[in-house]
Amino acid sequence: MTINAEATDCCALDRRRMLGLSALGAAALAGGFGMAFPAHAAGLTKAQRDAMTPAQVLDMVMTGNARFVRGERKTRDWLAEQRSTAAGQYPAAVFLSCIDSRAPVEVICDLGIGEAFNARVAGNAVNDDILGSMEFATAAAGAKLVMVMGHSACGAIKGAIDNVRLGNLTLLLGRFGNAVEATRYEGDRSSANAAFVDAVAKTHVQQTIELIRDRSPVLRGMERDGKIMIAGTFYDLESGKVSKV
Numbered sequence: 041m042t043i044n045a046e047a048t049d050c051c052a053l054d055r056r057r058m059l060g061l062s063a064l065g066a067a068a069l070a071g072g073f074g075m076a077f078p079a080h081a082a083g084l085t086k087a088q089r090d091a092m093t094p095a096q097v098l099d100m101v102m103t104g105n106a107r108f109v110r111g112e113r114k115t116r117d118w119l120a121e122q123r124s125t126a127a128g129q130y131p132a133a134v135f136l137s138c139i140d141s142r143a144p145v146e147v148i149c150d151l152g153i154g155e156a157f158n159a160r161v162a163g164n165a166v167n168d169d170i171l172g173s174m175e176f177a178t179a180a181a182g183a184k185l186v187m188v189m190g191h192s193a194c195g196a197i198k199g200a201i202d203n204v205r206l207g208n209l210t211l212l213l214g215r216f217g218n219a220v221e222a223t224r225y226e227g228d229r230s231s232a233n234a235a236f237v238d239a240v241a242k243t244h245v246q247q248t249i250e251l252i253r254d255r256s257p258v259l260r261g262m263e264r265d266g267k268i269m270i271a272g273t274f275y276d277l278e279s280g281k282v283s284k285v
Contacts (some may be wrong), residue, residue, distance in 0.1 A: 043238055047181070052281075064195065064269070068270035074260050082117075083125040083129070083130075083152055083155065084130050084132060086128075086130040086182075088130075088134045089131070089184065094184040094185055094268055094269035097132045098271060099189065101133060101156075101282075102149075102282065102284075104151060105148055105280075105281065109281050110279045113150050114152070116122055118153065122153055124282070130181075130182060131154060131157050131182075133179035133187060134158070134159070134173070134184035134185070134187070135158045135189055136161075136174070137160050137165055138164045138191055138194060139160045139161060140159070140194065140195070143189070143191045146158065149276040159179070161213065162196040163194060163200070163213070164199075164244075165216070166251055166252060166255075169258070171174060171255055175258045178184075178268050183268070184268050186252065186269070187270075187272070188245050188248045188249055188252070188271070189245070189269075189273045189274070189277070190242060190244060190272075190274050190285070191274065192234070193234060193238070193277055194237065195242050197244065200213045200214075200240075201220055201230065202231050216240070218247060222243055246272055248272070249271075249272050252270060271284065272285035273285055
């Protein structure tokens with residue numbers, strides 16, 4: 041039996057092509073298909089964080105969300121970030137956000153490991169424990185932005201509007217009663233009205249910011265001295281956009 045030399049060469053060529061495509065595919069997977077952005081080998085350093093102003097930290101957060109809305113992201117080496125932050129952390133911001141599974145701040149603002157603290161509780165409610173955490177994040181750990189983030193279609197806000205009573209949740213929802221009453225809205229003031237629910241959520245963010253300033257002399261003083269910024273934002277679940285409140 042004889043073997044055609046031309047056929048042998050074609051098979052060898054096909055094998056080389058397959059090997060080349062496999063190598064390219066492996067490289068793309070390793071890089072996360074993030075060709076448009078430079079890789080970040082490590083987390084935020086102290087020097088990088090300390091060089092930023094509170095306004096620049098806010099811009100970093102909002103710019104990260106703009107990338108998220110466009111379907112873009114920074115290419116990150118998560119293991120390198122994990123390793124580089126194991127011995128110390130230098131977050132630039134501290135968030136108070138809701139536990140809603142659809143609103144993870146680090147994802148929707150394209151933040152890496154070690155770049156932000158995040159206190160999560162239903163309805164982004166503030167209490168003494170949260171205030172103490174914020175004081176640690178800023179006065180002790182050096183964060184320069186305190187951000188309260190509400191979101192659309194918040195279940196906790198709906199529960200407060202409906203005056204829900206359920207175990208320990210009752211006390212938590214009671215914290216939002218003032219926001220419900222203070223929200224100026226012409227029309228259906230029920231949880232079935234998405235526009236009213238979102239209006240109450242925004243009112244709650246504004247009231248929470250004032251409560252932080254009122255109940256924390258530490259944070260109030262740092263804001264007065266320009267060391268930190270206290271800001272309110274609202275995340276829209278449908279558009280993916282974070283806007284200032």
